[in-house]
Amino acid sequence: xxxxxxxxxxxxxxxxxxxxxxxxxxxxxxxxxxxxxxxxxxxxxxxxxxxxxxxxxxxxxxxxxxxxxxxxxxxxxxxxxxxxxxxxxxxxxxxxxxxxxxxxxxxxxxxxxxxxxxxxxxxxxxxxxxxxxxxxxxxxxxxxxxxxxxxxxxxxxxxxxxxxxxxxxxxxxxxxxxxxxxxxxxxxxxxxxxxxxxxxxxxxxxxxxxxxxxxxxxxxxxxxxxxxxxxxxxxxxxxxxxxxxxxxxxxxxx
Amino acid sequence: xxxxxxxxxxxxxxxxxxxxxxxxxxxxxxxxxxxxxxxxxxxxxxxxxxxxxxxxxxxxxxxxxxxxxxxxxxxxxxxxxxxxxxxxxxxxxxxxxxxxxxxxxxxxxxxxxxxxxxxxxxxxxxxxxxxxxxxxxxxxxxxxxxxxxxxxxxxxxxxxxxxxxxxxxxxxxxxxxxxxxxxxxxxxxxxxxxxxxxxxxxxxxxxxxxxxxxxxxxxxxxxxxxxxxxxxxxxxxxxxxxxxxxxxxxxxxxxxxxxxxxxxxxxxxxxxxxxxxxxxxxxxxxxxxxxxxxxxxxxxxx
Amino acid sequence: xxxxxxxxxxxxxxxxxxxxxxxxxxxxxxxxxxxxxxxxxxxxxxxxxxxxxxxxxxxxxxxxxx
Numbered sequence: 001x002x003x004x005x006x007x008x009x010x011x012x013x014x015x016x017x018x019x020x021x022x023x024x025x026x027x028x029x030x031x032x033x034x035x036x037x038x039x040x041x042x043x044x045x046x047x048x049x050x051x052x053x054x055x056x057x058x059x060x061x062x063x064x065x066x067x068x069x070x071x072x073x074x075x076x077x078x079x080x081x082x083x084x085x086x087x088x089x090x091x092x093x094x095x096x097x098x099x100x101x102x103x104x105x106x107x108x109x110x111x112x113x114x115x116x117x118x119x120x121x122x123x124x125x126x127x128x129x130x131x132x133x134x135x136x137x138x139x140x141x142x143x144x145x146x147x148x149x150x151x152x153x154x155x156x157x158x159x160x161x162x163x164x165x166x167x168x169x170x171x172x173x174x175x176x177x178x179x180x181x182x183x184x185x186x187x188x189x190x191x192x193x194x195x196x197x198x199x200x201x202x203x204x205x206x207x208x209x210x211x212x213x214x215x216x217x218x219x220x221x222x223x224x225x226x227x228x229x230x231x232x233x234x235x236x237x238x239x240x241x242x243x244x245x246x247x248x249x250x251x252x253x254x
Numbered sequence: 255x256x257x258x259x260x261x262x263x264x265x266x267x268x269x270x271x272x273x274x275x276x277x278x279x280x281x282x283x284x285x286x287x288x289x290x291x292x293x294x295x296x297x298x299x300x301x302x303x304x305x306x307x308x309x310x311x312x313x314x315x316x317x318x319x320x321x322x323x324x325x326x327x328x329x330x331x332x333x334x335x336x337x338x339x340x341x342x343x344x345x346x347x348x349x350x351x352x353x354x355x356x357x358x359x360x361x362x363x364x365x366x367x368x369x370x371x372x373x374x375x376x377x378x379x380x381x382x383x384x385x386x387x388x389x390x391x392x393x394x395x396x397x398x399x400x401x402x403x404x405x406x407x408x409x410x411x412x413x414x415x416x417x418x419x420x421x422x423x424x425x426x427x428x429x430x431x432x433x434x435x436x437x438x439x440x441x442x443x444x445x446x447x448x449x450x451x452x453x454x455x456x457x458x459x460x461x462x463x464x465x466x467x468x469x470x471x472x473x474x475x476x477x478x479x480x481x482x483x484x485x486x487x488x489x490x491x492x493x494x495x496x497x498x499x500x501x502x503x504x505x506x507x508x509x510x511x512x513x514x515x516x517x518x519x520x521x522x523x524x525x526x527x528x529x530x531x532x533x534x535x536x537x538x539x540x541x542x543x544x545x546x547x548x549x550x551x552x553x554x555x556x
Numbered sequence: 557x558x559x560x561x562x563x564x565x566x567x568x569x570x571x572x573x574x575x576x577x578x579x580x581x582x583x584x585x586x587x588x589x590x591x592x593x594x595x596x597x598x599x600x601x602x603x604x605x606x607x608x609x610x611x612x613x614x615x616x617x618x619x620x621x622x
Contacts, residue, residue: 002357002358002360003358005357006353006354007354007358010346013343013346018345018619019615019619022615023611023615026612029569030573030608033569034570081612084616098343100307100337101337101340101403102358103307104305104335105330106358253307253308
């Protein structure tokens with residue numbers, strides 16, 4: 001436990017002093033502001049750019065537009081930057097050999113991976129939470145009616161998918177010892193999910209539905225029950241990736 | 255005396271390449287062993303086997319009477335390890351790094367503070383304790399490597415070519431630190447720099463062709479009966495004169511110096527005196543050539 | 557356009573974040589002469605002119621060892 005906490009602390013020194021946390025915080029904070037503002041003003045800006053005399057009927061922006069922006073921005077830019085920043089989390093250590101001395105002091109390899117994963121989860125959760133809070137507060141300011149159905153479930157779906165991608169990133173890093181390998185492993189998984197979505201029976205259960213489709217939950221086009229299987233599958237995949245990463249790492253020659 | 259480290263018939267193969275073909279040696283407590291071998295002889299492999307970082311193919315390794323197995327780091331609590339080019343986290347300060355190491359080895363924070371201060375002073379890093387490791391020179395990193403290796407007061411310090419990547423001053427620093435700590439710790443250090451071994455070691459082991467070819471104490475090299483004599487003449491002419499008459503087989507070193515090899519040293523000396531007396535030659539210098547580690551090493555490797 | 561100016565206070569956070577990113581990256585570029593690739597002038601250019609992405613690319617990919 002002591003060793004776990006010490007390694008966790010070391011990870012946070014890394015995030016702070018290598019500007020990783022700073023970059024992520026800024027990106028997610030900016031996304032948080034961007035969602036409501038672009039939903040609120042984009043129609044007006046678009047209208048003002050049209051030549052005089054042309055009138056088009058613009059839909060009144062509503063809170064749902066802001067959440068649609070939130071889903072789109074977080075699941076694209078947000079997650080991509082998250083993955084890029086964390087892609088080096090294990091490959092750097094393996095390439096530089098910084099773990100050798102710690103291993104010879106009796107630090108267990110399982111502890112290393114668990115500390116790495118939980119620190120990444122903590123950062124992801126905080127950044128995501130900040131983004132969510134900012135969007136939520138701004139929505140509150142712009143639109144009196146901010147209540148949307150199943151908001152928290154939709155938020156949870158994206159968070160869970162982020163957790164799954166981080167676990168895959170760790171597995172890819174252990175397997176290939178490079179950051180590119182980490183990203184390819186995660187990207188490959190996403191492509192498989194997309195491939196699965198082409199076949200009707202698999203469409204409903206593939207976990208990428210958690211980020212590609214969860215806005216329909218808010219709009220009432222799908223029901224929470226539809227997400228049960230993908231959520232369970234995502235949890236199962238997190239468990240499998242982490243445990244296989246641990247097993248592989250324990251038998252690796254460093 | 256108790257053996258801190260014992261290796262019995264240790265074998266290791268990488269693919270089709272037999273690196274270690276049955277390595278045997280022991281290190282008694284409170285001694286410094288120089289582990290000598292050419293680059294690629296398998297020194298690092300042997301050390302990684304002792305640390306349980308690589309799986310061995312056969313044989314047995316015991317550290318403080320505890321058997322070492324791959325992936326299991328239990329025996330490592332007796333060991334401090336220093337690699338040839340230690341890699342650290344650039345964004346930490348040496349003090350933070352030592353704290354991290356201390357927490358891993360379950361040290362109390364009071365112990366950690368006392369020990370870190372002691373070791374940072376010993377290794378001359380006290381002035382730089384608040385600087386990031388990124389700003390350190392190679393020599394400073396190597397000294398920090400020693401500090402982290404000694405943090406949990408190990409019974410055995412394993413140093414893999416600690417001086418090879420350093421400049422002469424850095425080397426001298428490391429060697430003097432090693433001699434300072436040998437009262438508390440047994441040290442095994444690998445190197446291909448023979449003068450380093452002669453400077454600090456109590457015993458040596460030469461690894462060549464996958465087995466330990468020679469081992470023993472440094473003292474035993476000196477005690478080993480010498481069979482060579484070196485003569486220096488006053489001038490080249492007298493040496494030529496000596497060469498034309500002598501009954502011994504000689505090896506010419508320079509135009510006034512030569513070496514004579516003979517099995518019986520006292521017989522050689524008396525006969526040599528007679529010869530010199532008959533020829534009315536006088537010498538500048540006459541001495542027994544002590545066997546050195548280098549001559550021993552050359553004999554093995556040649 | 558008028559509405560944008562009216563609501564400038566609401567846009568301020570975004571502007572502040574962009575400036576924070578740009579200037580912290582700029583200071584880092586100026587204070588550290590070593591980069592993983594590129595040189596100082598390229599990075600100053602990237603950091604100041606590419607909004608949001610410039611500083612991020614610099615901190616994640618371009619920043620060299622100290």
